[in-house]
Amino acid sequence: MSHEDIDHHVRIYMRVFAALVVLTIVTVGVSYLHLAPGPALALGLTIALIKGSLVACYFxxxxxxxxxxxxxxxxSLVFFFFELLIPMVTEGNNLHMGA
Amino acid sequence: MSDTGHDHHEELGFWRKYVFSVDHKVIGIQYSVTGLLFLLFGFSLMMLMRWQLAYPGQPLPILGGLFGPTRMPGGIMTPDFYNQLGAMHGTIMVFLGVVPLAVGGFGNFVVPLQIGAPDMAFPRMNMMSYWLYFVGGVVMFGSFFLPEGPAQSGWTSYPPLSNLASEGQTWWLVGMLFLIFSSLLGAVNFITTIIQLRADGLTFFRMPFFVWAQFVTSFLLLLAFPPLQAAGTFQLMDRLAGTSFFMPEGLVVSGQVQELAGGGSPILWQHLFWFLAHPEVYVLVLPAMGIVAEVIANNTRKPLWGYKSMVYATVFLGFMSFIVWAHHMYLTGMGTAMSSFFQTTTMIISIPSVVILTALILSLWGGSIRFTTPMLFALAFLPMFGIGGLTGLPLGLSAPDIHLHDTYYVIGHFHYVVAPGTIFALFAGIYYWYPKATGRQMSSFLGKLHFWPSFIFINGIFAPMLIQGMAGMQRRLYDGGMIYGHSQDVLHWHKVISFCAWGLFLAQIPFIINFFGSLRKPKEAGNNPWQATTLEWAAPSPPPHGNFATEPVVYRDPYEYSHPDHGEDYLPQFQPDAVAAKSA
Amino acid sequence: MSSVIPYTVEKRPDTGLNNVKIGIWLFLASEVMLFGALFGGYILLRVGSTEWPHGSDFGLSVPLAFVNTLVLISSSVTMVMAWASLMRKDTRKYKIYMFLTVLGGVGFMVIKSIEYSAKFSHHYYPETHNFLALYFTLTGLHALHVVAGMVVNAYLLWPGFKMWETNPQQFTNRVESAGLFWHFVDLVWIFLFPVLYLL
Structure with a gap:
């Protein structure tokens, strides 16, 4: 990798860092709005997903x-979702879906 | 890995050479010997239980006094000790016996040789895997000497029982964590080795089937073990920190309401446990299929029939094995939609197994079969694994499972897969690669004396279990079910099974004599005693550190036996075309 | 006869990767499955209970966790900058950035222990409620990962740095692998933070 490539990378890292900080502030800010559990979960996890993807893709x-x-x-991501979801779905008869 | 960057010419000391060795062959042999010892130990536990089942409540002759008044007062086994033997038999056979032998032993010894590599990709990590396994084994073994004995909640360790069990269960969990770390490091090492260290010309579809089997197995270990790690951590928290991950609210034990926060779910353990343990079944079976494929190709003197479809079937099998686990849990009250889903995936996963087995059987067709000892074991594997697989189908359907669940039928089913299936294949592998590991052939007479009685006795053990189970006799009963009316008609089989089990033990004596006795023979096996085609037979027997005198190059597919344009009936992967043409 | 393992440093032409790179990613794949099981357990217990507390019910401090998130994200950036400095052969900057990374880990652990002791002083223990059981187990395992990453980073900063003189390429690879692990630890926290504190 040449020095120019590295400089280019470093500029990207700084932008990603800025995005991560902003998104962290947003996710905390949203939590003070006291949304209903459903939308709050969806929004919170979406922001986390974006942040996680930024780290994985760029860092x-x-x-x-x-x-x-x-x-x-x-x-491993496919199996990860099996792990998360299927146990819950399997117990679907006995669960209370409200938070 | 800095110290592998220069050549080793100096002699290593005893400790570095045989104990803390980084050589994959030494580590493979360490795994194999430790695994075999644990297999024998686990089998001994079962032989004790078989006395209790055949003669419930009667004192054990001769040996009965050895176990002390807490375990066997007056030579009569206590129910607690029976449960401990059962739990530890399963744990030891699966996690300390078969997997270390199949993956740690054969995988370590054979895979780098078959792909033409000087060693594993991470030799020091390889050593660490063995020693983590060893520590795990010591912890498990040590738990027998606790005042209240080892774990006694079955090899599945279902809570809440396991949460309430004595200290041995904590040791079990700690031991399992060591074994899991060991398997994870091993899996990382195998996958990297197979991807990176293949010899020149060895493309993925020229790899021997055994390497493919180990490759998929390693992925199963890598991705399926972490859930048990998580579950083990949860259970340790429950036992040590008083949490309620697996403990429901208001649990009553012996008339006492438990003082717990509650809100936990025992079913969570079952999900996490079986998320590991179903792929684990294929960890037990795939390496065995790999060994059988090697032995069959070599002894029929023919290429494997349908090599590519076997490879695709193996990969598909590996993938599917992650989404069938809840077929162990039909009776936990899951909804019909979900049980239909898991029935469907379970029926689908039987297809690739059938593809592999059919390909192996068709490989026999028209071959001029050499009935060597490894071939006898490999041939026995085919119908035995077939019975094991087919008896699994009724268990995979939720309706018949209501009747068969937790009966001796289940025991018969999975033992057919693992004992006369996998363990027979492992014996085939030992007889097949022993000359490579030691430079000496094992006795063929003692080998047959080992095979035939083993084959008869092992069926005498597990076939009656299927009959008992279909009559409804439950497993894990201290008295073998004698108090139940529905068991009365099949109780007499207990004695047959027990005598067969003790006979099976006697049948292993020729093997033990053969295994150690053959070490005293002169090293006369030569590089390629079986006239085989894969790369491990290019190396000297036993292979030195670094394996190959010159870097091997691969010119063709793995099983070029009886090639029509070639004089000899085998054309090794490592033989250059020019030489091949000359001898034609 | 030699026992040189090929592709420990240089890349294998057909895969374009060296052994270490594959090894660390495989390890991370298994880590994904580990945390997947832990989160799966969280989901099952949460949806299986009639009422589920909010983090604030047990005094979980959003400001502290917010600061901790920033600390961990920043140390992830310094980690990747340490690697970039090595690529530029700038060892002075490497040492500064790596030191900051280790410092970030220390800062994270200090804040974490302040949080833990605040819980204990209110008599909130793992056995008090399953929410706390999950909180302590998940953050505890994550903290173990942070400590492990700090040990590796500190090794690469001080005693392990001498490899730079003999084999700079391999040393850079090591820093990259340590970085991958460190970013993964950061990534896990990115999910733990909202799940335990906010939602």
Whole structure:
């Protein structure tokens, strides 16, 4: 990687950092609005998802990474969602969906 | 990995060479020997239980006095001790016996050789995996000496029972955490090695099937074990910090309401446990299929039938194994929609298993079969695994599972998969690669003396269990179900099973003699005693540190046996085309 | 006869990766599954209970956690800047940035321990309620990861730095791997923060 490439990267890091700070402020700010549980969850998780993707894509360079690593992470993400959702769905008969 | 950057010419001391070795072959042999010892130990636990089942409440002759008044007062087994033996039998056989032997042992020894690598990608991490496994084993074994004994809540450790159980359960959890770390490091190492260290010319579709099996297995270990790590952490918190992850509110134990915050879910443990433990089943089976494929191709002197479809089936099997786990939980009260979903995925996952098994059976067709000892075990694997798989189908459907759940039928089913299935394949692997590891052949006579009685006795153990289970006899009963009316007609099978189990033990004596006795023979096996085609047979037997004298190059597919344009009946992957043409 | 492991530093031509890069990502994949199970447990227990408390019911401090988030995000940036400085062969800046990264970890742990002791002083323990059980287990495991990352970073800052003289490429790779782990720890916190404190 040449020095110009690195300089370009550094500029991106700074922008991502700024975005992360702003989004953190937003997520805290929204929590003071005391939205209903449904919308609050959706909004909070969406912001977290955006922040997480920024970290993964730019700090961890996933956006320009080799396809093989993307496949590994994609597979584990698929199973990650199975882990999160299926236990809940399976117990669907016995659950109280309100927060 | 800085110290691997220069050549090792100096002799390593005893400790570095045989104990804290970073050589994948030494580590593989360490795993294998430790795994075999644990298999024997786990089997011994079961032989004790078989006495109690065949002769409930009668003192154990000769050995009965050895276990002390808390475990066997007057030689009669206490119910607690029975439960401990059962829980530890399962744990030891699965996590300390079969997996370390199949993945740690064969994977370590064979995979780098078969892909033409000098070692694993991370040799020191490899050593660490073994020693973490070893510590986990010591913790599990040590828990037998606790005043209240080891874990006694089954190998599945379902709460709330396991949360309330004695201290042995904490040791079980700590031991499991060590074993999980060990497996994770091993899995990272295997996948990296297979992706990065393949020899020149060894493309993915030229890899021996065994390497593919280990590759998929490693992904299962990597992604399925962490949920049990999480579950183990939760259970440790429950036991040590008094949390209620798995404890419902108002739980009454022996008439006492438990003083707990409550609000937890015992079902959460089952989800996390089976999220690991179903893929774990394929961790047990895939390496075995890999070994059988190698042995069958070599001894039929034919290429494997449908190699590519076997590979695709294996990858698909690995993927599907992550979304079938709740078929262990039909009776937990899940909704019909979800049980339909898991029934469907369970029926789908049987397809790739059938594809692999069918390909292996069709590979026999028209071959000139050599009935060597490894081949006998590999051939026995096919129908045994077949029975194991087919008896699983009724369990995968939620309606028949209501009747069969938690009966001896389940025990018969999964033992057919793992014992005469996987363990027979592992024996095939030992007989097959022993000359590579030691430079010596094992005795073929003792091998047959090991195989035939084992084959007969092991069926004498597990076939009657299917009959008992279909009559409704429950598992994990201290008295073997003698107080239940519906068990009366099948109780007499207990004695048959027990005698077969003790016979099976006797049948292992020729193996033990063969295993150690053959070490005294001269090193005469040569590089390629089986006239095989894959890369491990290019290295000297036993291979030195660094494995290959010259870096191997791969010229062709893995199983070029009886090639029509070639004089000899085998054309190794590592033989250059010019040489191949000359000898034609 | 040699036992040199190929592709420890240089990239394998057909995969375009070295061993360490694949190894660390595989490890992170298993970490994804670990935290997936922990979050899965959180979801199941939360939706399975009739009422679920808000973090503030147990005195969870949003301002402290907000500051901690910024600390961790900043240390993620300094980490990636440390790597970028190495790529420019600027070892002075590398040391500054790496020191700041370790400092960020220390700061995070200090704030975390202030939070923990505040809970304990109010007699809020893991056994008090399942919310607190999850709070302590999830943040505790995360804190273990922070400590592990700090140890690695401190090693690369002080004793491990001597590798720069003998094998700068391998050293840079090590910093990159340590960075990947550190960013992952940051990423986990990005989800833990709203889930435990805000929602």
């Amino acid at each position: 961890m360079h996933l956006i320009s990474e080799k396809k093989m690593l993307l496949w590994v992470m994609a597979i």
